[in-house]
Amino acid sequence: MSVFLAKRLLTLIATLLGASVVVFAVLEVLPGNAAQVLMGPDADPEAVATMAEQLGLHQPALQRYAHWVLGFFTGDLGNSYAYGSPVWELVGERLALTLPLAILAMALTTVLALLAGVYAASQHNKLGDIGTMGLAQLGIAIPNFWFAILLILLFSVKLQWFSAGGFPGWSAEMGGGFWPALQALLLPAIALAVVQAAILARITRSAVLEVLREDFVRTARAKGLSQRAVLWGHVLRNAMIPVVTVMGLQFANLLAGTIVVENVFYLPGLGRLIFQSIANRDLIVVRNCVMLLAAMVIVVNFVVDVLYAAIDPRVKASDL
Amino acid sequence: MSATAAWPQRALRHPSLVVGAALTLALIATALLSFVWTPWSPYAMNLDAKLLAPSAQFWMGTDAFGRDVLSQIMVGARSSIAVGLVAVGIGLVCGVALGLLASALRGWTEELIMRLSDFTFAFPAILSAIMMTAVFGPGMVNAIVAIGIFNIPTFARITRASANAIWAREYVLAARACGKHRLSITVQHVLPNILGVLVVQATIQFALAILAEAALSYLGLGTQPPQPSWGRMLSDAQTLMFQAPLLAVFPGAAIALAVLGLNLLGDGLRDLLDPRLSRQRQ
Numbered sequence: 001m002s003v004f005l006a007k008r009l010l011t012l013i014a015t016l017l018g019a020s021v022v023v024f025a026v027l028e029v030l031p032g033n034a035a036q037v038l039m040g041p042d043a044d045p046e047a048v049a050t051m052a053e054q055l056g057l058h059q060p061a062l063q064r065y066a067h068w069v070l071g072f073f074t075g076d077l078g079n080s081y082a083y084g085s086p087v088w089e090l091v092g093e094r095l096a097l098t099l100p101l102a103i104l105a106m107a108l109t110t111v112l113a114l115l116a117g118v119y120a121a122s123q124h125n126k127l128g129d130i131g132t133m134g135l136a137q138l139g140i141a142i143p144n145f146w147f148a149i150l151l152i153l154l155f156s157v158k159l160q161w162f163s164a165g166g167f168p169g170w171s172a173e174m175g176g177g178f179w180p181a182l183q184a185l186l187l188p189a190i191a192l193a194v195v196q197a198a199i200l201a202r203i204t205r206s207a208v209l210e211v212l213r214e215d216f217v218r219t220a221r222a223k224g225l226s227q228r229a230v231l232w233g234h235v236l237r238n239a240m241i242p243v244v245t246v247m248g249l250q251f252a253n254l255l256a257g258t259i260v261v262e263n264v265f266y267l268p269g270l271g272r273l274i275f276q277s278i279a280n281r282d283l284i285v286v287r288n289c290v291m292l293l294a295a296m297v298i299v300v301n302f303v304v305d306v307l308y309a310a311i312d313p314r315v316k317a318s319d320l
Numbered sequence: 321m322s323a324t325a326a327w328p329q330r331a332l333r334h335p336s337l338v339v340g341a342a343l344t345l346a347l348i349a350t351a352l353l354s355f356v357w358t359p360w361s362p363y364a365m366n367l368d369a370k371l372l373a374p375s376a377q378f379w380m381g382t383d384a385f386g387r388d389v390l391s392q393i394m395v396g397a398r399s400s401i402a403v404g405l406v407a408v409g410i411g412l413v414c415g416v417a418l419g420l421l422a423s424a425l426r427g428w429t430e431e432l433i434m435r436l437s438d439f440t441f442a443f444p445a446i447l448s449a450i451m452m453t454a455v456f457g458p459g460m461v462n463a464i465v466a467i468g469i470f471n472i473p474t475f476a477r478i479t480r481a482s483a484n485a486i487w488a489r490e491y492v493l494a495a496r497a498c499g500k501h502r503l504s505i506t507v508q509h510v511l512p513n514i515l516g517v518l519v520v521q522a523t524i525q526f527a528l529a530i531l532a533e534a535a536l537s538y539l540g541l542g543t544q545p546p547q548p549s550w551g552r553m554l555s556d557a558q559t560l561m562f563q564a565p566l567l568a569v570f571p572g573a574a575i576a577l578a579v580l581g582l583n584l585l586g587d588g589l590r591d592l593l594d595p596r597l598s599r600q601r602q
Contacts, residue, residue, distance in 0.1 A: 011435075019442050026451055141527070141580035143534050143551075146572030149558055153565050164561075256444035260535050264558070275539060278454045286454045290447060298442045 004309055012302045019294045024065050027287045040281060055284075068287075077288050082280035087288050090273065097167060098262070098269035101185050101192070102254045108193035109200055109250060114243075116197070117204025118231055124209060133205070139198025144257055148191035148264040155187060162187055165266035188265045192257050196250045203246050207239035214238070241311055248304025252297040330592060337588020343581025351397035360388035362395045362548050371564045380570045383553070384560060389567065392548035393574050399460065399549045400578060403533040403542075404526040406464045411471020412522055418472070419479025420510065423487060424502045434480065437473030445470035445532045453541045463542040467532045471525050478521050482514040516593035523586035527579045534575050550575050 035051035036043065056064060071077045077087040120132040156164035167184045168176030211217065212235055220230045259271030266272075270289055277285040331337055354362075359379065366386035374381045380389035418437070422430040443451070449466035456462050486492060486509065495505050536542035537551030545552065550571040557567035 015439055015442065018439050022443075023451070027455060137583065138576070138580065141576045141583055143531050143572065143575050143579075145535060145538050145551075146554060146568075146575060149554060149561070149568045149572065152558075153561060153568060157561055157565060252441075252444060256446050259446055259450065260539060263539060274450060278450065278541075283454065286451070290451055293447055294442045297444070301441075 005306065008302060008305055012298065015298050016295060019298060020069055020291060021065070023287055023291045023294065024068060027283055027290075078284050080277075080282055080285045082277065082282040082285070087285055090285065091270065091288060091292060094268060094270040094273045096170060097185075097267055098255070098258050098271060100181075101188055101258055101262075101267070101269060102251065104182075104185055104189040105192035105196070105254050105257075106247070106251055108189055109196040109254070110247065112193060112197035113200030113204055114236070116201040117243075118208055118236060120201065120205045121208035121212065122227065122231055124212075129205075133202065136198040136201045139194050140202075142195065144191050144195050145260045145264050147194055148188065148261050151187045151191055152264070165264070167267050167269075184265075184267070188258075188261045188267060191264070192254055192261050195257075196254060200243065200246060200250060204239065204243050207242045208235055211235045211238045241308065244311065245304060245308055248300055248307075251300045255293055255296055255300075331588075334588045334591050336584040337592060340581050340584030340586070340588050343577055344585050347397055347578045347581060348401065350394050351401050354391075354394035354398060358388070358391035358394050360391045362387060362391040363546055371560065371567075373564075374566065381564070381566055383556065383567060384564075389553075389570055392553060393550065393571060396548045396550045396553065396571065396574070397578070399537075399543045399547065400530045400533060400575075403460065403464050403467065404529040407467035407471055407529040407532075408522050408525050410465070410468030411475045411525060412518070415472040415475025415477075416479045416511075416518065418476040420483055420506050422476070422480045423483035423510070424506050430480070433476060437476045440469070440473040443470070445528075446535060449532070449536050449541060453536075458541040458544065460543045460547075463533055463536045466536075467529050470532075471529070474525060475518070475521065478517060479514060482517045483510050486510045486513045516589075520586050520590045520593065523582050523589060527582035527586070530575065530578055530582070 035048045035055055035057060039048055039051055052058065056067070059067075068077075075088050077091075079085065080087055080090055083090060116132050116136065120129045120136075123129040123132075152164050155162045162183065168174075168180045170176055170178060170181045208231070217230060217235060220234050225233070258269055259274060261267075262269040262271040263275055270293065274286060274289045274293075277283075277289065364387065366382075369378070369382050369386040370384055372378055372382040372386075378388050378390070380393065382388055383392070418433050422433040445467050448470060449463055452462045452466045453459075483506075492505060492509050495509060533542050533549070534551035534554075537549040538555045540552070540555065543549035543552060553571040554568060557564070557571065560567055
């Protein structure tokens with residue numbers, strides 16, 4: 001296991017470094033002059049020169065890169081051009097929304113997908129199976145931001161159960177609180193979850209069907225276990241390997257999806273920060289947020305790889 | 321009966337293929353028709369006729385500028401198809417070439433290409449598109465390139481996996497024993513045998529490209545006005561949800577139907593081209 005972990009850790013570090021080089025190169029070296037991009041094409045050349053000085057653009061690219069990467073460890077990522085506050089602070093505030101949103105969406109995805117997938121498999125080729133899979137097919141085709149708009153139309157405009165957007169915050173002193181905040185995240189989480197749940201339900205169904213054919217399932221049935229006990233106790237556990245792998249990829253998709261869905265619900269999260277920073281030409285914020293999202297995707301995939309090996313010892317054996 | 325003669329009958333036995341093909345054809349026909357005819361001009365504004373409900377005159381109503389929604393949706397189909405075609409084309413050409421190369425050369429070339437494609441997965445399409453628009457500005461071309469780049473590792477992976485299986489076949493071993501060059505084996509034996517898989521994947525990626533383009537246009541990073549696009553229409557409609565809720569329904573339904581059609585077509589084609597796989601899935 002330790003050799004396997006060491007190899008995976010090395011890959012993780014190499015991938016993170018590679019990603020940082022790409023993000024740095026694309027956002028700083030390619031456009032020629034970051035100060036010009038920050039201030040717009042019509043900016044006064046003198047102001048651009050001052051800006052370049054402030055950004056340390058006269059230093060060699062390698063030095064600037066090293067400074068930036070070190071900043072992730074020292075907590076000094078520079079100041080936002082548009083907000084004037086430290087990037088770390090901005091990102092920290094926004095993560096307090098985006099991470100709970102992604103986790104809530106992932107939880108909803110898992111519950112919905114396992115229920116639908118196992119149900120469809122247990123009803124194999126019957127009406128329940130065909131109906132559930134038809135719904136899943138539809139769920140995959142619906143863009144999450146459109147589904148979000150439809151949810152707002154139904155629950156905010158028509159029924160008026162939820163507000164159409166915005167976020168009260170987690171602290172009660174600031175006019176929010178745990179429950180109001182959770183309520184504000186519920187519709188966005190549903191919008192994010194439905195598409196991913198549809199994909200995961202299909203995968204759960206085929207994984208469960210695969211396991212249902214195994215001999216041990218017949219044995220479990222032969223010893224008199226109920227259908228429910230066989231499905232949830234024996235089959236699902238063995239069907240989880242492909243399901244967990246896909247879940248890792250899906251968490252990455254959910255994180256990327258927050259960029260769009262946060263904009264539909266006007267939620268002040270990381271996605272909306274990236275989007276606003278592009279509009280403000282705030283490259284420093286864009287660079288750090290993009291790197292952070294990419295890093296989260298990479299780390300989640302690493303965790304999935306390791307979990308995968310923990311669930312299925314054959315993966316390790318083949319890797320050694 | 322020969323396999324070719326049975327083809328149409330076999331195709332008809334797959335309902336998802338029939339429905340998918342019908343929806344996809346409808347999408348293409350709508351886009352083509354929009355070049356020669358739309359009920360109204362999709363660009364002409366008429367403030368006297370703004371935010372009208374669907375009627376015999378305007379089948380899907382009008383938007384805040386009095387433009388006909390149906391005409392805009394018809395023209396919007398063009399953007400979706402154009403983005404899908406080019407983005408999938410980029411992914412297909414580069415990804416298949418890389419995958420074939422990895423499979424033919426094996427060793428460190430394969431390792432390098434596969435690690436690089438793993439790496440590209442760290443940047444979901446929307447994230448790479450955002451990075452590109454931050455640098456080069458919003459626009460359809462940047463959106464296409466970003467979505468296309470995201471397609472490359474998907475095609476590289478699937479090509480390599482399928483090609484590796486072909487390289488292990490006896491007829492390929494025989495060709496190698498005869499001293500045939502790796503390149504000619506790749507072109508003559510490997511590529512033709514993995515075309516089916518690639519066609520299926522291309523259909524699925526096409527659907528994903530349409531979704532990605534819609535999301536980028538919704539954010540204002542994709543197709544730019546006045547060129548109508550489904551994503552953009554949705555973002556405009558969102559601001560008018562209380563006055564004209566139906567405005568937010570039609571463009572979304574168009575996206576969903578287009579994506580549904582392509583996904584069903586992909587599923588159906590997979591069942592048709594690879595009966596072994598569909599038996600496994602049952």
